[in-house]
Amino acid sequence: MHICVIGAGVIGVTSAYLLARSGHTVTLLDALQGPARLTSEANGGQLSYSYVAPLAGPGVLTSMPGWLLHQDSPLRFHPRLDPHQWRWLLAFMKACTATHSARTTAEMLTLSYLSRDILHDWMNEDPFDFNLRKNGKLIVYRDAAQVESARQQVSQQAALGSHQSILSRDEVLALEPALQGMAHAIAGAIFTPDEEAGDCNLFTQALFQRLQAMPGVSCLMNTTVNHLQREGGRIVAARTSNGSVQADAYVVANGMGSRDLLRPLGLNPLIYGLKGYSLTVPLHGQRHTSPDISVTDYQRRIVYARLGDTLRIAAMVDIGDETIALRPDRLDGLKRQVMDTFPALDLSGATPWAGLRPATPQSKPIISACPQADNLWLNVGHGALGFTLACGSAALLTALINRQPTPIDPTPFQ
Secondary structure (H helix, E strand, C coil), X not given: CEEEEECCCHHHHHHHHHHHHCCCEEEEECCCCCCCCCCCCCCCCEECCCCCCCCCCCCHHHHHHHHHHCCCCCEEECCCCCHHHHHHHHHHHHCCCHHHHHHHHHHHHHHXXXXXXXXXXXXXXXXXXXXXXXXXXXEEECCHHHHHHHHHHHHHHHCCCCCCEEECHHXXXXXXXXXXXHHHHCCEEEEECCCEECCHHHHHHHHHHHHHCCCCEEEECCCCEEEEEEECCEEEEEXXXXXXXXXXXXXXXXXXXXXXXXXXXXXXXXXXXXXXXXXXXXXXXXXXXXXXXXXXECCCCEEEEEECCEEEEEEEEEECCCXXXXXXXXXXXXXXXXXXXXXXXXXXXXXXXXXXXXECCXXXXXXXXXXXXXXXXEEECEHXXXXXXXXXXXXXXHHHHXXXXXXXXXXXXX
């Protein structure tokens, strides 16, 4: 079967790769010059298989007023006269319950663990370099009440296959001495030893190169898909800036661009762009000033991941700013908080970046057939977890398209 995959970010490239490996002819389309040019370019870099709890949690609504009033808040809200924004926010608020969060976490763990196992299989079978590090992860808390809440989360996730431990301040500093700069503020931490980090851009580029070398695969960059032509309940062509692409099936995996493609078909998925920022800091001569283990500063929602000779720092959720423009005030605030935690770290050579995370209100991606056309499939809405969930999402999608038994229950992602 000939399958056209739209989108060459980490989700689209991984989907195209697994579909080609299963024997399909594949055409991959993207509007930009190459793969991983938008959300996949400079994200947080953490492969957080055990940290997939949804953004919509039971404490979010009570924390939101304080976040919105604080200059360096991890969350900013820009209200707009946009019905889609308010539709998304209403669904998000409805999902902010303990029951909903626990159920979503359990469902997401099935997908993240599948993704981890597939990636490990690939690395054992025929490894490629994307600065993969199996160095564990620390979630550091500044408040004792948050530590107790985390203790409950660890207990719940242990029953679902996670291996985590609660650490005291002294144990945190013994494990990661670079956190000495915030020693006075540490109330405790969760340590997950089997978490990983890697460069999503390098991963996507390497997989793209492998995809290009496979028989029956065409990768058409600089090709904008203007619309999907539907006839008789099927998509018959992708109309692009470089002509039409006809295939037996079509996969929409282009993140924020998916809404514009799907709306003319009568589908308006609840996907919204949550803007985030990152800094990539060169570590030549200053490795001792930055963490070796991946770290998440929970209160400030800042993540740190060592990627080769650089440190990737990612943070913030801006709702209502659907541009990728670099806002100096947000970058300055991020740098102030980083320096407060790692005062010896030199940020003068840091490269800033901003991107939109295409998220659903429940934080669960949509991986399913599209009811508007019987040969159209969706793999969208991964939010901040695209890198973590990419391999598992591609495997689930491939099994669905091939009408094979699925490796996990697909129902939560339909």
